[in-house]
Amino acid sequence: MSDSTSILEALLKALPDLRTQIYFKSSLTALSHAMEDQVLAGVNSTLVIASFQRERFYRQEAHRYLRISERADQVYVLAAPETDFSNRSNHYETVAFEPTDALAQEWHLVVVGPRYAACLICKERQTTSEDSGGQSAADQSRRFEGIWTFDRHTVCKAAELLLDAILKYRPELTNKIIQAKAGLSPQTRTGFNNLDPEPFAERLVTYLQAGQYKLIKAYRSIAAQERKERLVNSITATIRRSLDPDEIFKIAAQELGQALGVCRCLIYRCKETDTHVTIQHEYLGTTVESLVNQTWNLQDNPLFQAVVQRQEAVFVDNTQEDPWILNDGLPVSPPQLHDGSNGSPPAQRWQIQSWLMVPVIHQSRLLGMVELHNCRVTLHGWSEAELELVEAIATQVGVALIQAEAYANLEDLNQQLEALDRTRSNLIAITGHELRTPLSTIQVCLESLSSEPDMPAELSQVMLQSALSDAERMRKLIQDFLTLSELESGRVKWHLEPLPFKECVDLALSSIRARQIHNNQLPNITSQIPSNLPMVQTDGEWLVEVLSKLLDNACKFTDPDGQVIIQAREAGQQMLEVIVADTGRGIEPNRLETVFDRFYQEEGALRRTTGGTGLGLAICRQIVTGLGGRIWAESGGKDQGSQFHFTIPTVQTETRRPPTSTARKAKAKASRNRT
Ligand code: ADP
Secondary structure, X not given: OOOOOOHHHHHHHHOOOOOOEEEEHHHHHHHHHHHHHHHHXXXXXXXXXXXXXXXXXHHOOHHHHHHHHHHOOEEEEEXXXXXXXXXXXXXXXXXXXXXXXXXXHXXXXXXXXXXXXXXXXXXXXXXXXXXXXXXXXXXXXXEEEEEEEOOHHHHHHHHHHXXXXXXXXXXXXXXXXXXXXXXXXXXXXXXXXXXXXHHHHHHHHHXXXXXXXXXXXXXXXXHHHHHHHHHHHHHHHHHHOOOOHHHHHHHHHHHHHHHHOOOEEEEEEOOOOOOEEEOOOEEEXXXXXXXXXXXXXXXXXXXXXXXXXXXXXXXXXXXXXXXOEXXXXXXXXXXXXXXXXXXXXHHXXXXXXXXXXXXXXXXXXXXXXXXXXXXXXXXXXXXXXXXXXXXXXXXXXXXXHHHHHHHHHHHHHHHHHHHHHHHXXXXXXXXXXXXXHHHHHHHHHHHHHHHOOOOOHHHHHHHHHHHHHHHHHHHHHHHHHHHHHHHHOOOOOOOOEEEOHHHHHHHHHHHHHHHHHHOXXXXXXXXXXOOOOOOEXXXXXXXXXXXXXXXXXXXXXXXXXXXXXXXXXXXXXXXXXXXXXXXXXXXXXXXXXXXXXXXXXXXOHHHOOOOOOOOHHHHHHHHHHHOOOOEEEEEOOOOOOEEEEEEEEEOOOOOOXXXXXXXHHHHXXXXXXXX
């Protein structure tokens, strides 16, 4: 049984002169309570009708209606049922209307007494999404349109309409309703007559006041929120302008310390496992002692350890009274903190009265810490708002740090890319020069040989020789490329075994001397290897490669009347140091490291007269590092000769073993490469 006629519309139809008004929900609550209080204040009312939109709204007022029923002759309460609200006759009549009834959209209260009549007949307006901002804001912004009046004529008409609606749901109450209608006498036009309106007015004022307080509170919290947002934004903007972590810490400490008016604000980088840090960035608000350059103990600081453990902010309001009872009441170690400066706990040593530590965390990784100290001032309890602000800044510092880190990585990557690009250009240049030149020589020689069958035997021998030697040059270059790329890719498998070092040297020397047969312009080479050296733990094949390349270079850059010496000695820590020294052209001090770069050649790739690829030393460094040693160059400078040193691990055994299969393999390879 549903009735879709609105009481408000019916009333407006019956009394067309009525003008509606818009009311906020809070105003209707205030007016309703004031009207109900008028009944409770002892006015002898005959009839009270209250229509609630839903059962839950009525529930909040159920007690009040019990009391009202003691004061009024007839009380009717209407609501759309939600749980157990139903049609009942108890202390007062309850009327459960259909949720689809137009009544579900309306808020009515009618009070009719012999000397007092008032009514409130309103319909809820649909709120737009703009009006609602959150659950409670949406509730407060509910709006109603309707009539609120003391005009007895209107009140009686409204009561009549509501009684008719009640009758439809509760026909068994016909007699009671007829009686109620009979009591409606619209002859008295003034609402209060001689009645004291004070309780009504007082109630309204109280509501107004309460509303005002709520507003002030809301404004305050909005203003605080706005202030916080402005501050966070301004600090964030300043921090984000920099990509230098030091600068970020400096600015954040300064701005945050100033904004919160603390005595000291520290921001430092740290990890969970750090035992201490040196303070570098600090804001000092008052004349307290600075902590800059002090060693700040983290390991023994329960506050720091609690932050690390909980991954959240920790604070102490009063370090004197309640030194190490943290904010959630969990007791931690007593104040055993020592900062290493004079043995007293830091709270005491640095006069920290209240202490706040907020971690700078990014993806569960501790990047740093923000510390706020208040010292020697009236006690300062850390407020929720302060905590939120510091946490917001710590988050921003974390983001800025990650950005700075990413930028630094990008810089590194850029440099690597640039280096790669240079390598590529060098590769192209060297390939162009190194491969094209011998190729054209080979081509010219072969063309001449094939086009001139009558060429004298001596000349054709020269042609063949030069084609062969250029083919060899090309082979070496290609081989070096392949070797280096294999080493750099990390795919090389080292076959380490104990070897007598002298035999590796002999293998390398034999390949150099084989060259001497073809070219007797090499300098004099001397080997000074003591016979009592420990065996080396190495890959013979690769070790011979290093020795050959170093000896090759020494001969290449030394005049035939110069000297090349190879020496070896124990260097401690189970290492052997090998030196390949020459009396040749030497290396400038600022080039001692660069010579190991790929394609480095003093004359530049295209002006080289000595041959070679510029890859030899780069290959040596890759091999020596892979074998567990290091390699470096020394020289007195131009024309002062050069010494190439490298280290190589030895084995801790007295056993001297004959060359193994690997050493033999090395021998085979060396003779293959060098002859
Ligand atoms: P290359 O094929 O040019 O010899 P390396 O990588 O072996 O390439 O050597 C790189 C550069 O280091 C040489 O071009 C030369 O300028 C310098 N260098 C290497 N060994 C010596 C040495 N013993 N004396 C002087 N300079 C040397």
